[in-house]
Amino acid sequence: MTLRTTAQWIFAVGFAAGLALGAPARADESPSGTPPEMVTTYNALADAILAVKNTEDALVRTILGATYAHAGVDLGRARAAIKANDAKGSQAALENLASEVATIASEGDAAVGAVRKRLLEGGHHHHADGEAKGIYDPGFVVVTRAAHQQLLDASRAIGQLARAPKADALEAEWGKVQSAWNGLMRPAK
């Protein structure tokens, strides 16, 4: 269904409902009460709103998933470069890894952040309640404040490792990333 036909459908329902409201009531009909067509439309809208919110969650998780996948690739490169004593290669891989972990910490890169800012500008808070409780930063969908800090710390530590790569230290930091990641990806109860 195209946007145009969608719009036409909505207008048709609204128009019909409007006619129903405007039509003179028969003696045996109650003049009060919201017309069922409007309730149906509102229900459809509610479905859409809730579905879009779910879609936002899924999209953000997918964005994070893509970044996490890139991080996994760079982790592999870093491991291999460290093993091969390839200083240049390990530095590049570790810096990339640090950048990707920081991107996850910030729930997407700057471009994603700009979108989030737009949503906030429009008054949309995915977790309004969670924000009020200090669990989420404004506009964040998946990454909690605690995870943000944990991942950011790990990204800094990995960034510092780029100067002096150490395999065990890398594994320790990656363990922290995985821990935070698993916490974020756990299905909501």
Added chain:
Amino acid sequence: MGEGAVGLERPHEAGEVTGSAGADRAFAVSAAHAGSAGLTGLTGAASRRARVSCLALVSCLALAACVHRAAAPPSTTPATASTAASTTTPAAPAAPRFQFVDVAAPAGLSRMLLAGRPGKDHLLDSAGSGVAFLDYDRDGRLDVYLPNAWRLEGERVVERGRAALYRGLPDGTFRDVTDEAGVGGEGAWGTGVVAADYDGDGWTDILLTAFGRNVLYRNRGDGRFENVAARAGVEAPGWNTAAAFFDADGDGDLDLYIAAYIDCTLDDVLKARPTLDWKGLEKVAFGPFGLTGARDHFFRQENGRFVDATDEAGLADRGLGFGFAVRAADFDDDGDLDLFVANDSDPSYLYRNEGNGRFREVGAWAGCAFDGNGAAQASMGIAAGDVFGSGRLDLFVTTFTEDFSTLFRNLGDGLFEDVSEPTGVGPATWKSLSWGAAFGDFDSDGDLDLVIADGHIYPQIDRHPEIIGTFKERNLLLENRGGRFVDVTGDAGPGFQVVESSRGLAIGDYDNDGDLDVLISNLDAPPTLLRNDTPQGAWLVVDCEGPRGGPAPPGTRVTVQAGGRAFRRDVSAGDSYAGSHDPRLHFGLGGATVADVVDVRWPDGGHTILRDVTLRRFLKVRR
């Protein structure tokens, strides 16, 4: 700038996705997948209803676009550092000995600096502007340039302030030469200034950034300037703030980065009303939350013209950060100039120069995009200096009230850690709303102190002074005592007891007596010029000149070895809050009697080395 900016909003940017082509492909595929996945939970009629209602949802969101989020008070959580600051400098005596006197009026700096409406209905009303020390006529004395804004009444523009150029005279006073020099600002709402010899002819030029079109005054060398902004391609209409000239690609000429704040029109400004709730007590100017950030610009210089190369250079402001301050410096000591951009309420950017005119944004993992608590701060001003005697440039970033201004210690290779708390900088700045800042050795005892311009943005808080203070505040002087910063404002003489709503700040030795003075802009008031009358230790001022005279190119680094220690300074063109410091480099050398080595490293990698240099003098070094 703006209530609710601190500690509340810390999302967004965390460095670019690397391997962009591959990443983009992955994103596109994943997004498409997610888009369908989100709706797959619904089937049949529900799915149809959902799709059908999408348009209605879009309409609802559009209607909601006018509903702005009310900001909560800023965080009061102090930053923490992972390690304590080192104490590489000896502890100085604790007895108060600073003495500053405001001599702006007797020195002739009388220009009233306009700032919108009294009620500061829009953030532009309270943004003020930077200031600059420069030597436009090459007479060896500092001159002063002051951008100026407009005065508004309700929705009317009632006065377009004129910028001012003051020529420094031998007796320590200034003469207004704005008209004869032709640098009155072209009627622009001035927001900042950078003094630099952009065309390499040996004469200092002036970039006046503006809300509107920027003005680039080319110094003709005869006491007159001409506005070449349109011809040079740097007008960039918008709410421009700070800027920096620097050689980004190592080709020998100066390129230009200009930060921008909010995407808005004059009509938006004129029609603005205070609608943001402040602590449930007052309505104040709205933003920056709920407003759209404006894109920063990067221009590469090509034969005197500036060509927009923002995306090509990797400097795209992808987060549309609310940019307020810019500083170019070699933060990772690899021989080229990096760029730090302080964003208000957004993560700051650290663009690392990859050596070929391309930059990579690394702020988040390099440790300076957020404070130590992972919060994006309301960053407004920058100071850079070798605070710990490591030979590396540390960063200080000023912020909103009820938050620490942050000192980032440079760990080497351009990596930073927040040391605001252990150094005392954080607690000393928590209450202030801070803007321009500079590191300088104000008593020449051999370490860098810190001076900060302060002033709130909401005049409405004056009705509740018991909460956080007043619209007008004292500026701050923090003395470095062995790596800890102590607030000595109260004992720094009458100049630091001046109470204004200050913004821009530049340091320099305007009276050529060997110490650092401070120039400060104030809202709806003339500037403050703090003459430093503090007894000084040994000092040396190194005046580096470019090949044709005039100021040294930004990035010129001077290291002085004296008394068994090394002191580093660098030349910048664009610093503090949208301003420029004295291009001559002041070194306080404590009890040293001679500079064993003065090493000037020029941006092209060449060195000029001088040995056994006598102190308490101005040392001119030409490339």
